[in-house]
Amino acid sequence: MATSFSVQRKTAGDLTILTLNGFLDAHTAPEFEKVVQQEFDAGNIRLIVDCGELTYISSAGLGVFMSFIEDIRDAKGDLKICNLTPKVAQVFEILGFSSIFDMVPTVDDAAKRFHDGVD
Amino acid sequence: MASIERTFTLQVPSNTENLAMIRDFVNGIGLRAGLSAGEVAKLELAVDEACANVIEHAYGPEVTKEVSVRATLDEDTVQIDVVDTGKGFDPAGISQKNLDQLVAERKSGGLGMRLMKTLMDEVHYEVIPGQKNELRMIKRLKK
Numbered sequence: 189m190a191t192s193f194s195v196q197r198k199t200a201g202d203l204t205i206l207t208l209n210g211f212l213d214a215h216t217a218p219e220f221e222k223v224v225q226q227e228f229d230a231g232n233i234r235l236i237v238d239c240g241e242l243t244y245i246s247s248a249g250l251g252v253f254m255s256f257i258e259d260i261r262d263a264k265g266d267l268k269i270c271n272l273t274p275k276v277a278q279v280f281e282i283l284g285f286s287s288i289f290d291m292v293p294t295v296d297d298a299a300k301r302f303h304d305g306v307d
Numbered sequence: 308m309a310s311i312e313r314t315f316t317l318q319v320p321s322n323t324e325n326l327a328m329i330r331d332f333v334n335g336i337g338l339r340a341g342l343s344a345g346e347v348a349k350l351e352l353a354v355d356e357a358c359a360n361v362i363e364h365a366y367g368p369e370v371t372k373e374v375s376v377r378a379t380l381d382e383d384t385v386q387i388d389v390v391d392t393g394k395g396f397d398p399a400g401i402s403q404k405n406l407d408q409l410v411a412e413r414k415s416g417g418l419g420m421r422l423m424k425t426l427m428d429e430v431h432y433e434v435i436p437g438q439k440n441e442l443r444m445i446k447r448l449k450k
Contacts, residue, residue, distance in 0.1 A: 191327040214359035215323035244330075246355050247418035254406075255413050275348055282425050283418060284406050 212249030233265025365393030
C-alpha cells in the first residue's frame with residue numbers, strides 16, 4: 189500500500205499552475221520537491237499550486253513550500269496556494285502559513301493577484 | 308468500575324511507503340475510540356509525523372529496521388506509543404525558531420514536532436540508551 193500522489197502541470201500565459209492530487213507526505217514530498225525545483229530551474233517563478241484535489245498533507249509536504257518560497261521571491265516571483273480543502277487548510281493554519289504564503293480561494297483569484305502585482 | 312484497556316499494535320518496516328498503512332491503522336483506532344472525523348484526522352497526522360521522524364531521522368537509510376505503533380484505548384484516552392531502536396534525539400534541541408526565520412534559512416526542521424504538540428493533548432519522549440526510543444502521545448476523549 190503506497191501513498192498515491194500526482195502533480196498535473198499547465199500554463200496560462202506566464203503562470204504555471206501545478207495541481208496536486210492525493211496524499212503529500214514524507215513518501216511523496218520528494219516528488220513534489222522535484223517538480224518545483226524543475227520549474228524554478230526553468231525560470232518558471234510565477235507558480236500557482238492548486239490544492240483542490242489534495243486530500244492530505246504532512247509537514248514533509250509543507251516543508252517543500254517553505255524551502256522554495258524565499259528563492260522564488262528573491263527571483264521576483266511568487267508561489268500562491270489556492271483551493272485548499274478544510275482538512276488541508278487546517279494544517280496550514282496550525283503552523284501559521286497564512287502569514288507567509290499568499291493563500292486564496294481559487295486559481296482565478298491567484299492569477300488575478302499575479303496580474304494585479306500582488307507578489 | 309475499572310476501565311477496560313485495549314491495546315493494538317502495528318509493526319512495519321522502516322520505509323516511508325508504509326506511512327499510508329500506519330495512517331489507516333490509526334484511522335481505525337480513532338474510529339474505535341469514538342473520535343469525530345476531525346479528531347481522527349488530527350490523530351492520523353500526529354502519528355504520521357512521529358513515524359516519519361523515526362523513518363527519516365532515527366533510522367535513516369536502514370530500511371531493515373522496524374517502527375512499532377502501539378495504541379492503547381481506555382474510557383478516557385487514546386494513547387499512542389511510537390517505538391524505535393534507532394538514533395534518539397534531544398527534544399530540547401529542536402528548533403524553536405519562528406516560521407519567518409525558518410523560511411529565511413530555507414529550513415523546515417521541527418515542523419513535525421510542532422504539529423504533534425498542537426494536535427495532541429500530551430507528547431512525551433523518552434530515550435532508553437542502548438534499548439529504544441519511545442514517543443508517547445495522548446489524546447483525551449471528550450465526553
